[in-house]
Structures are given as C-alpha cells and as structure tokens.
Amino acid sequence: MRELGVLEGILTENDRAARDNRRRLEQARVFTMNVMASPGAGKTSLIARAIEHLQPKLHIAVIEGDIASSIDADHLARMGVPTVQINTGGACHLEAQAVSEALARLPLERLDLLFLENVGNLVCPISFDLGETCKAMVSSVAEGDDKPQKYPAMFQAVDVVILNKIDLHGICPFERDAFLRAVGQLNPSAAIFELSCLTGAGVEAWTTWLEEQVSTGPAFRRTSGSGD
Amino acid sequence: MRELGVLEGILTENDRAARDNRRRLEQARVFTMNVMASPGAGKTSLIARAIEHLQPKLHIAVIEGDIASSIDADHLARMGVPTVQINTGGACHLEAQAVSEALARLPLERLDLLFLENVGNLVCPISFDLGETCKAMVSSVAEGDDKPQKYPAMFQAVDVVILNKIDLHGICPFERDAFLRAVGQLNPSAAIFELSCLTGAGVEAWTTWLEEQVSTGPAFRRTSGSGD
Numbered sequence: 001m002r003e004l005g006v007l008e009g010i011l012t013e014n015d016r017a018a019r020d021n022r023r024r025l026e027q028a029r030v031f032t033m034n035v036m037a038s039p040g041a042g043k044t045s046l047i048a049r050a051i052e053h054l055q056p057k058l059h060i061a062v063i064e065g066d067i068a069s070s071i072d073a074d075h076l077a078r079m080g081v082p083t084v085q086i087n088t089g090g091a092c093h094l095e096a097q098a099v100s101e102a103l104a105r106l107p108l109e110r111l112d113l114l115f116l117e118n119v120g121n122l123v124c125p126i127s128f129d130l131g132e133t134c135k136a137m138v139s140s141v142a143e144g145d146d147k148p149q150k151y152p153a154m155f156q157a158v159d160v161v162i163l164n165k166i167d168l169h170g171i172c173p174f175e176r177d178a179f180l181r182a183v184g185q186l187n188p189s190a191a192i193f194e195l196s197c198l199t200g201a202g203v204e205a206w207t208t209w210l211e212e213q214v215s216t217g218p219a220f221r222r223t224s225g226s227g228d
Numbered sequence: 229m230r231e232l233g234v235l236e237g238i239l240t241e242n243d244r245a246a247r248d249n250r251r252r253l254e255q256a257r258v259f260t261m262n263v264m265a266s267p268g269a270g271k272t273s274l275i276a277r278a279i280e281h282l283q284p285k286l287h288i289a290v291i292e293g294d295i296a297s298s299i300d301a302d303h304l305a306r307m308g309v310p311t312v313q314i315n316t317g318g319a320c321h322l323e324a325q326a327v328s329e330a331l332a333r334l335p336l337e338r339l340d341l342l343f344l345e346n347v348g349n350l351v352c353p354i355s356f357d358l359g360e361t362c363k364a365m366v367s368s369v370a371e372g373d374d375k376p377q378k379y380p381a382m383f384q385a386v387d388v389v390i391l392n393k394i395d396l397h398g399i400c401p402f403e404r405d406a407f408l409r410a411v412g413q414l415n416p417s418a419a420i421f422e423l424s425c426l427t428g429a430g431v432e433a434w435t436t437w438l439e440e441q442v443s444t445g446p447a448f449r450r451t452s453g454s455g456d
Contacts, residue, residue, distance in 0.1 A: 142400070149299060151267060
C-alpha cells in the first residue's frame with residue numbers, strides 16, 4: 001500500500017501519454033494491437049504469421065518491447081515491415097511515453113496495422129495503457145490450463161485470447177475445456193482463437209478476424225485505460 | 229529514472245526484512261531455495277518432484293507465492309508438506325516482509341529444506357532478496373532457446389538453472405547447444421540440470437545434488453541481495 005501514491009502518479013503520467021498516442025493513431029487510422037504473454041508463449045511468432053498472411057493487403061509495422069536484445073525486432077524487420085525496438089533497460093512492461101517516441105519513427109499515415117509487442121510478463125503490462133485499439137494475449141498449451149485462475153487480471157483485461165501451440169495437445173498436460181471455461185467465466189466477451197504458429201493450424205481464422213477488425217473498425221473501441 | 233528513489237526505499241526495507249529472514253533460517257539450519265520462472269515453466273512440478281524424492285529423508289516445507297488462487301499450494305499440501313500460501317494481491321513478485329510472516333507459521337526448527345515458489349515472472353522477482361540460501365530458475369524447452377538473451381538479469385542472478393520439459397526436444401523448436409552456451413556466457417558458475425518433470429527423466433541428478441547442498445551446506449552462501 002505504501003507504493004500506491006507513487007504508482008498512481010506514474011499511471012497518471014502514463015495515461016496522459018497513452019491518450020496522446022491514441023489520438024495520433026486514430027487520426028492516422030492505424031489499428032493498434034498490444035500483444036501480451038508469458039515469455040516464450042509465441043508473441044513474435046503470432047505477429048510474424050499475421051504479417052505473412054496480411055501483407056501486402058495491409059501496411060503493417062511493429063514496435064518491439066524487450067528488456068534486452070533485438071532478436072525479435074531483427075526477425076520481423078527481415079519480413080520487410082518497419083520495426084522499432086524499445087529496450088526497457090530492465091523494466092517489466094512497455095510504457096506509453098516510450099511508445100510515443102517510437103511512433104515518431106514510424107510512417108503512421110501509411111500504416112493500417114501496428115503491433116506493440118510487450119515484454120514477456122503476465123502481470124505488469126496490463127497496468128499500462130499504451131493508447132492501443134485492442135489488447136490481445138497469447139497463452140500456450142505448454143503453460144498449462146490453470147493460467148486464467150493464476151493470472152486473472154490479464155485474462156480479464158484483454159479483448160482477444162489466443163491459445164497458441166495447439167500442436168502440443170495430447171503431449172503436454174492441458175484440459176482444453178477447463179481452460180476455455182475459465183476464460184469464459186473471467187471474460188465472456190473476449191474473442192478466442194486456438195492455433196499453432198508452428199504448424200499454421202488455426203492461423204487463418206485469426207488473421208481473417210484481424211483483417212476484418214482493421215478494415216471495418218473494431219467492435220471494441222477503447223477510450224481510456226484497461227477494461228472499457 | 230523518476231522511480232529510482234522510491235524503488236531504492238522499498239528495496240532497503242525489503243533488504244532489512246530479508247536479512248532478518250536469513251538470520252532466522254540460518255539459526256534454524258533451513259536450506260531455502262527461491263524458485264523463479266515464467267508462468268507455466270514448471271516450478272510447482274519441480275518442487276513436487278523434489279518432495280517425492282527427498283521425503284522423508286528431509287523435512288520439507290513450501291511457501292507458495294501467487295497473485296491469485298491456491299491451486300499449487302493445495303497440490304503440494306496434499307503431498308504432506310507444510311505449505312503457506314501468499315497471495316500477492318496483484319504484485320508481480322514475492323517480498324521479504326510477506327515471507328517473514330509466512331515463516332512465523334512454519335515449524336522452522338524441524339525443517340531441513342524450504343522452497344519459496346515465487347510468482348511466475350522472469351523480471352521482477354530478482355530485485356527482491358527474500359533471505360534465501362539459493363536462487364534457482366526454471367526455464368522450459370517450450371519457451372525457446374533465446375530466453376537467456378532476452379532475460380539476462382534472471383540468468384545471471386541465479387545459482388541453479390533447471391531446463392525443464394526436455395521431453396519436448398524435437399517437438400518444439402529449441403537449439404540445446406545455443407541455450408547452454410548462452411547460459412554459460414551469462415553465468416559460468418551456475419549449476420545446470422536438464423530434466424522433465426513430466427516423464428521423470430533427469431530428475432534424480434537434480435534431487436541428488438539438492439540433497440547434497442542441504443546436507444553439507446551450499447558452496448554458495450549468500451550474505452546479501454542478488455549476485456554475491
């Protein structure tokens with residue numbers, strides 16, 4: 001509780017920057033997806049699959065958040081999309097101010113879809129609005145089916161839950177029905193996709209949905225922080 | 229940077245509590261292992277395997293840190309070990325003060341080995357000394373081989389790296405040599421174990437090593453926070 005006053009101050013500052021980001025992105029008509037997950041759940045692979053399916057129909061860019069290294073940014077840049085790396089220098093989440101600086105380095109007027117790949121973390125990123133249109137999370141079969149109960153705030157905060165690595169069904173212990181029921185209880189309105197970025201199974205349903213959201217505008221339109 | 233002063237204050241307060249914890253645990257001769265990992269890497273399974281192999285030779289207890297739920301604590305309590313649940317209420321790591329309160333609820337004088345299962349997070353837990361004898365991390369084959377480069381501070385801070393889910397070699401993309409090389413570069417003195425909590429492969433080498441550490445005292449003896 002002793003941290004609360006300070007945290008509120010930081011969040012207020014973040015929210016101001018997020019509001020500015022949102023205004024810039026809406027003016028430029030860029031659909032922006034904040035992609036969150038545990039380390040190794042498949043955020044970069046999911047974004048790579050979307051680029052593969054939706055380019056050149058859509059103009060796509062990526063802001064890549066990592067504590068260290070530019071492995072993912074290098075990988076995605078090789079696919080021919082504008083990519084800006086944010087190294088958070090130890091911080092466990094992206095903040096709106098850093099995203100704002102990254103936006104200045106992107107050709108926003110020419111973009112349709114912008115991914116913000118957050119730091120691998122199921123906890124901290126949800127507290128920081130970035131100005132995104134849509135919050136997505138990736139959970140993987142390898143992580144087990146109890147993640148919704150253990151990290152409920154993340155599952156509640158997002159508009160889309162992507163269950164990745166479905167090729168591991170029957171190999172890793174995972175009760176699909178239990179997972180889907182728990183997600184449905186925490187977040188009845190979330191869109192859910194089950195896919196494997198490795199094999200490609202289920203990817204098309206996800207990219208088709210994403211293309212629709214970008215083209216027709218999202219059913220959800222965020223005007224402030226998490227949850228609305 | 230604006231957070232630094234406040235963070236230092238919190239860390240100082242944490243370090244005081246950690247020092248007290250360390251004194252209590254050393255007096256009671258309890259070997260304490262802080263177990264950290266991404267969500268779903270296998271912390272609870274690793275602890276369960278140790279209990280299975282080392283009880284009743286060693287008297288074991290667990291302090292279980294979760295943001296929400298008591299799924300893991302319930303699971304381990306069923307194995308007959310004293311278990312205390314800490315729900316962090318949203319916080320992304322265990323802190324020494326909460327561990328101190330949990331210690332008061334355990335029969336320390338009768339214990340040999342105490343696990344502190346941290347919140348699933350590869351970033352924040354390393355900043356908080358808990359008074360442990362030993363820091364361990366679990367990484368899993370399913371997460372990919374690039375985790376050392378992406379989360380270097382965690383790999384540098386620990387005494388032991390456990391690579392779990394080796395039954396997924398050949399199923400998930402994972403370059404074993406690249407992973408081991410990266411760990412060795414970041415932390416040449418770390419003990420490394422490769423195992424599968426699911427199949428049991430490699431578990432005995434790990435529990436034999438752990439039993440030795442508990443019996444003869446660790447080669448590493450922490451006297452303050454991370455890294456020494």
